[in-house]
Amino acid sequence: MKLTINGESRQVDVPADTPILWTLRDVLGMTGTKFGCGKALCGACTVMLDGQPIRSCVTPISAAENKKITTIEAISEDKVGQAVQEAWQSINVPQCGYCQSGQIVAATALLRDNPNPTDEDIDTAMSGNICRCGTYTRIRAAIKQAAQQGDK
Amino acid sequence: MTDNNLPQIENISRRSILKGFALSGLVLAVGMPAQLLAADEKQKYGRDGMPNGWVDDPLVFVSIAEDGTVTIVAHRSEMGQGVRTSLPMVVADEMEADWQQVKIVQAEGNEKRYGNQNTDGSRSMRHFFMPMRNVGAAARMMLEAAAAAMWAVPVAEVKAKNHQVIHAKSGKTLGFGELAQKAAEMAVPENQNLIYKSADEFNYIGKKDNKLVDGFDIATGQTTYGMDVRLDDMVYAVVAHPPAYGDTLKSYDDTETLKVPGVIKVLTLPSSPPPAVFNPLGGVVVVASNTWAAIQGRKKLSIEWNAGPNRQYDSAKFRETLQASSKQKGGKVIRSKGETYNELANASSTITADYYIPHLAQAPMEPPAATARIVDNVCEIWTATQNPQAGVDTVAKWLEVKPEQVKVNVTLLGGGFGRKSKPDYLVEAALISKALGGQAVKTVWTREDDIQHSYFHTVSAEHLEAGFDESGNTTAWLHRTVAPTIASTFAKDAKNEMPMELGMGVVNIPFDVKNIQIENPEAAAHTRIGWYRSVSNIPHAFAIQSFIAEMAHKTKKDHKDFLLALIGPDREIDPASLKDDWNYGESPELYPLNTTRMKGVINMVTDKADWGKTLPKGSGQGLAVHYSFVTYVATVVEVVVNDDGEVSIPRIDVAVDCGPQVNPERIRSQIEGACIMGASLALTSEITFKDGVTVQDNFDGYQVTRMDAAPKEIHVHLVPAKDFNQPLGGVGEPGMPPVAPAICNAIFNATGKRIRELPIRYQLES
Ligand code: FES
Numbered sequence: 040m041k042l043t044i045n046g047e048s049r050q051v052d053v054p055a056d057t058p059i060l061w062t063l064r065d066v067l068g069m070t071g072t073k074f075g076c077g078k079a080l081c082g083a084c085t086v087m088l089d090g091q092p093i094r095s096c097v098t099p100i101s102a103a104e105n106k107k108i109t110t111i112e113a114i115s116e117d118k119v120g121q122a123v124q125e126a127w128q129s130i131n132v133p134q135c136g137y138c139q140s141g142q143i144v145a146a147t148a149l150l151r152d153n154p155n156p157t158d159e160d161i162d163t164a165m166s167g168n169i170c171r172c173g174t175y176t177r178i179r180a181a182i183k184q185a186a187q188q189g190d191k
Numbered sequence: 192m193t194d195n196n197l198p199q200i201e202n203i204s205r206r207s208i209l210k211g212f213a214l215s216g217l218v219l220a221v222g223m224p225a226q227l228l229a230a231d232e233k234q235k236y237g238r239d240g241m242p243n244g245w246v247d248d249p250l251v252f253v254s255i256a257e258d259g260t261v262t263i264v265a266h267r268s269e270m271g272q273g274v275r276t277s278l279p280m281v282v283a284d285e286m287e288a289d290w291q292q293v294k295i296v297q298a299e300g301n302e303k304r305y306g307n308q309n310t311d312g313s314r315s316m317r318h319f320f321m322p323m324r325n326v327g328a329a330a331r332m333m334l335e336a337a338a339a340a341m342w343a344v345p346v347a348e349v350k351a352k353n354h355q356v357i358h359a360k361s362g363k364t365l366g367f368g369e370l371a372q373k374a375a376e377m378a379v380p381e382n383q384n385l386i387y388k389s390a391d392e393f394n395y396i397g398k399k400d401n402k403l404v405d406g407f408d409i410a411t412g413q414t415t416y417g418m419d420v421r422l423d424d425m426v427y428a429v430v431a432h433p434p435a436y437g438d439t440l441k442s443y444d445d446t447e448t449l450k451v452p453g454v455i456k457v458l459t460l461p462s463s464p465p466p467a468v469f470n471p472l473g474g475v476v477v478v479a480s481n482t483w484a485a486i487q488g489r490k491k492l493s494i495e496w497n498a499g500p501n502r503q504y505d506s507a508k509f510r511e512t513l514q515a516s517s518k519q520k521g522g523k524v525i526r527s528k529g530e531t532y533n534e535l536a537n538a539s540s541t542i543t544a545d546y547y548i549p550h551l552a553q554a555p556m557e558p559p560a561a562t563a564r565i566v567d568n569v570c571e572i573w574t575a576t577q578n579p580q581a582g583v584d585t586v587a588k589w590l591e592v593k594p595e596q597v598k599v600n601v602t603l604l605g606g607g608f609g610r611k612s613k614p615d616y617l618v619e620a621a622l623i624s625k626a627l628g629g630q631a632v633k634t635v636w637t638r639e640d641d642i643q644h645s646y647f648h649t650v651s652a653e654h655l656e657a658g659f660d661e662s663g664n665t666t667a668w669l670h671r672t673v674a675p676t677i678a679s680t681f682a683k684d685a686k687n688e689m690p691m692e693l694g695m696g697v698v699n700i701p702f703d704v705k706n707i708q709i710e711n712p713e714a715a716a717h718t719r720i721g722w723y724r725s726v727s728n729i730p731h732a733f734a735i736q737s738f739i740a741e742m743a744h745k746t747k748k749d750h751k752d753f754l755l756a757l758i759g760p761d762r763e764i765d766p767a768s769l770k771d772d773w774n775y776g777e778s779p780e781l782y783p784l785n786t787t788r789m790k791g792v793i794n795m796v797t798d799k800a801d802w803g804k805t806l807p808k809g810s811g812q813g814l815a816v817h818y819s820f821v822t823y824v825a826t827v828v829e830v831v832v833n834d835d836g837e838v839s840i841p842r843i844d845v846a847v848d849c850g851p852q853v854n855p856e857r858i859r860s861q862i863e864g865a866c867i868m869g870a871s872l873a874l875t876s877e878i879t880f881k882d883g884v885t886v887q888d889n890f891d892g893y894q895v896t897r898m899d900a901a902p903k904e905i906h907v908h909l910v911p912a913k914d915f916n917q918p919l920g921g922v923g924e925p926g927m928p929p930v931a932p933a934i935c936n937a938i939f940n941a942t943g944k945r946i947r948e949l950p951i952r953y954q955l956e957s
């Protein structure tokens with residue numbers, strides 16, 4: 040199967056129903072995208088498919104044919120993604136960090152669509168992403184900081 | 192990262208250490224044996240009382256390359272508390288290293304070399320602040336001695352400053368890199384000769400804006416957690432574990448499993464009978480070329496289990512048993528002062544309340560995972576563990592080899608919360624590798640494995656009674672606490688709470704009440720009971736701090752005033768006088784229970800939260816205070832309860848007195864996290880059993896707080912310490928216990944409804 044991942048074209052040989060998550064992690068060795076629940080309940084595995092955030096643990100690789108996958112490893116190639124990553128570091132958002140790939144991808148997708156999200160917009164976009172360490176107040180602050188960055 | 196042939200192993204901490212220490216340029220290299228305290232027979236406290244104690248040898252913890260790079264070993268596990276930043280930062284500051292030129296490497300599990308590594312009990316900074324200062328001061332003095340020798344000037348004339356040593360008289364300077372070779376030849380100063388920096392010279396310690404060492408790697412997806420480890424020719428395994436505690440495998444059929452593309456092999460692991468200790472659960476193992484194939488293969492297994500002794504475990508029934516014993520006079524008397532039963536019978540008025548707190552699973556965001564291989568009779572493991580030495584010892588026992596034949600490399604942990612203190616999953620990986628002839632294998636726990644096979648937080652019934660005189664002063668306090676004990680995981684038939692569990696807020700209540708009776712009736716365990724962030728403090732603080740609010744309401748007093756009066760006059764209390772001989776392992780002289788500090792956090796938090804302010808209908812404030820891990824925490828929560836009975840939390844204020852604050856930014860983040868984890872267990876989280884098996888198995892059933900339900904604002908207020916010589920308190924856990932009672936006290940003030948069982952879930956729906 041031919042895929043486009045982070046702008047590179049890749050060839051993988053896996054059954055068509057293999058989730059994107061495990062193709063990335065185990066077959067291609069791209070472990071930035073995390074496994075948290077396997078059931079679209081936690082958001083740790085969030086990647087973008089043609090710019091839309093998706094749960095890669097329940098999306099078969101066949102759904103990615105002729106589409107573009109963007110993962111945390113290439114989020115910085117996008118201006119919004121870069122602003123999000125910078126805000127994350129300047130606010131020291133992470134605790135353990137395990138959920139943060141998914142949080143950053145989800146936040147980037149939100150800000151690309153909606154450069155000035157309200158608290159409610161943030162709740163809607165981000166409530167699929169669990170942070171067991173409890174970094175939500177800082178995630179909210181970082182999204183707002185990244186949004187301001189975009190205003191400049 | 193995208194190249195499959197990249198030597199992935201280079202990402203792993205252990206390799207970095209090897210590289211760092213073995214290759215040229217790093218000269219402060221091989222260490223001396225651990226220097227432990229002289230072994231006297233006296234009771235040892237704090238870091239002296241921990242297995243394998245502590246090490247402060249600069250040759251173990253610091254190396255300097257000729258290019259000036261200072262490499263500092265982080266020997267405690269990083270799981271979100273920031274220890275990989277904070278402890279090395281202490282070394283760097285004390286040695287005058289420039290943080291920009293510091294590299295951190297993670298220690299493998301080896302307590303003889305590094306001192307205690309069991310990252311648990313909110314102890315890392317409390318126990319290792321001084322040893323790390325010693326390391327840094329010694330390294331700095333060796334660099335200064337080297338410079339003085341090279342310039343042939345008295346050492347008193349030179350001073351280390353910002354990664355170089357300066358001779359002010361001549362204006363000469365030498366960088367740390369230039370001095371590395373010579374410094375390594377200098378004698379390590381004796382501890383009594385160490386000269387420490389004064390607090391006003393600190394560059395990082397106590398400063399507000401320290402950045403995380405792993406911040407960039409996390410933001411760019413480049414970190415390696417246990418789940419991310421990749422070795423050459425590695426296969427993947429998942430295990431079908433016995434469903435109930437004590438079940439064993441009867442038979443299985445793997446015909447369909449072996450048809451799944453990618454499945455390589457099916458094998459079995461033996462189960463061990465309870466008590467569980469850290470033994471693996473056993474079961475049927477599916478080995479495959481990737482995780483997904485292994486999971487699919489597991490689904491296709493058909494397995495028959497022999498029912499063990501716990502198939503009857505049913506949470507609804509067990510709750511009745513627990514509550515019945517909590518309401519019955521008797522059980523082991525833990526503390527008895529005065530004539531509590533008489534006083535209650537003769538009191539002018541009394542109040543009684545029963546509280547219930549269910550099982551919980553730690554559910555760290557990264558489920559357990561371990562990668563193992565066996566080469567030349569050495570089993571090497573890469574994993575996210577809080578307790579690598581326990582991993583070494585338990586794996587050695589199961590493989591029947593010497594501990595020297597087991598290496599445990601510690602990756603970053605995607606959360607721990609106590610789950611990753613138990614190395615059952617390391618043993619599993621080692622046994623699977625052994626069964627595969629030593630091949631590298633990553634054993635992955637799915638979320639279902641994690642939630643169904645946690646070492647669960649216990650389930651508790653707490654019965655409280657109090658008596659008052661005519662003026663509403665408290666004259667008697669009765670508390671019966673019933674909960675399966677952690678001891679049951681290690682010893683058959685243990686049914687009473689251990690001193691450690693009782694010392695978590697049941698016996699060590701500093702209340703100024705004449706008659707106090709505390710009892711602990713027996714409770715049997717039917718699952719693996721373990722520890723979960725802040726442990727028994729959760730049920731104890733929930734019951735006691737809710738009850739105190741109920742007492743205040745009953746006697747028509749303001750909760751805060753009532754609480755302060757109950758604590759009584761300023762004093763330092765010897766924990767032993769409260770029948771607490773444990774005291775978090777700390778010296779009673781160094782860490783008495785200090786009521787001034789406890790009242791201090793109450794006053795601070797109520798002040799900052801504007802306690803008693805007017806709020807609209809449906810809103811309320813709630814207060815709770817709790818002392819745990821030798822730290823004082825008071826919390827005020829503001830809630831809004833809407834007409835549908837849904838709770839939201841606009842604001843939480845927390846006052847924390849944990850003594851000196853080495854990395855205040857990470858203290859704040861730990862307290863923020865505790866507020867959210869505390870909200871989870873108050874609002875939605877619960878593990879229940881039916882037929883010995885958990886009803887919940889993923890985040891749909893086991894619900895945790897998400898962004899939309901999280902507190903909107905969390906304000907952390909730190910009580911300043913006099914200086915950095917005061918004893919340090921714990922930080923990772925003590926933020927948790929007051930959260931749930933403060934939420935429930937706020938709900939009472941908002942609605943008049945008293946919550947006595949957790950989680951709240953739908954209890955407020957009318
Ligand atoms: S791993 Fe995909 S949503 Fe949790």
Ligand code: FES
Pocket residue numbers: 133134135136137138139169170171172173174271556605606
């Ligand atoms: S930072 Fe640990 S789960 Fe979010």
